[in-house]
Amino acid sequence: MSEKLAIYGGPRAKTTPNIPMYPGGLEIGDEEKRQVLEVLDNKYLFRYYGPANVESKVKKLEENFKKRYGAKYALATSNCTGALISALIACGIAPGDEVIVTGYTFFASCAAIVAANAIPVIAEVDDTLTIDPEDIEKKISPATTALMIVHMRGVPCDMDRIMAIAKKHNLKVIEDCA
Ligand SMILES: Cc1ncc(COP(=O)(O)O)c(C=O)c1O
The missing domain is CATH 3.40.640.10 (Type I PLP-dependent aspartate aminotransferase-like (Major domain))
Structure with missing residues (x-):
């Protein structure tokens, strides 16, 4: 309590670096890159309209989301x-x-x-x-x-x-x- 505030030359109260404004982006690794490249390689961009022999990743995402949150419906959107x-x-x-x-x-x-x-x-x-x-x-x-x-x-x-x-x-x- 007797310490001087940092603004008056005392020790800094916060010593760890600030979290950058893109914390989600920091999670991007090899798995994320692989998943995106798989979409491009498969040429299946949407929930519908893709090659018949591959699964839509959008559809899979919605299904996984429903399961994880116990929801009846899930709808992926562009933003x-x-x-x-x-x-x-x-x-x-x-x-x-x-x-x-x-x-x-x-x-x-x-x-x-x-x-x-x-x-x-x-x-x-x-x-x-x-x-x-x-x-x-x-x-x-x-x-x-x-x-x-x-x-x-x-x-x-x-x-x-x-x-x-x-x-x-x-x-x-x-x-x-x-
Ligand atoms: C709280 C909140 N809601 C909605 C949005 C809109 O998101 P989008 O840019 O994906 O449409 C943002 C974007 O920053 C947001 O911060």
Whole structure:
């Protein structure tokens, strides 16, 4: 406690290097390269439309994803914005519906809601920098039909509280894990 702050010449509080902005990219190794090259070699790029004698990797990915998460359906998309729009449409979000979305996210979260002809309603974040469940309750109106929550930068939202609120108000929940 008696130590000087680093800003006044004291020892640095943080001595480890910052994690780079592309942590996912750091995971790319030989297996990932092999998988991508296999797709190119097989000339099978999609879920459908490929040579009959090889398996679609997209289809395989969806099947593995379903198994891993115990989900009934899985749909691979070209990017997260497409996934968010697909999820909103699949949830039946209609023009004029209000979707509560976290205040700290990438603009794609709100853009997807607008693309689905719905209205983004921004909720505050709490100390975790993820959506504040207390503020979700304050933002619910008769037009609210869904919550779009973001596990921002890998920090999980408080799903127990969020799902309890969603259940109470009969709201769909879309999770953005990008
Ligand atoms: C939280 C979040 N949601 C959605 C997206 C959109 O992803 P994509 O660029 O794959 O459409 C991003 C992209 O950075 C993101 O950070």
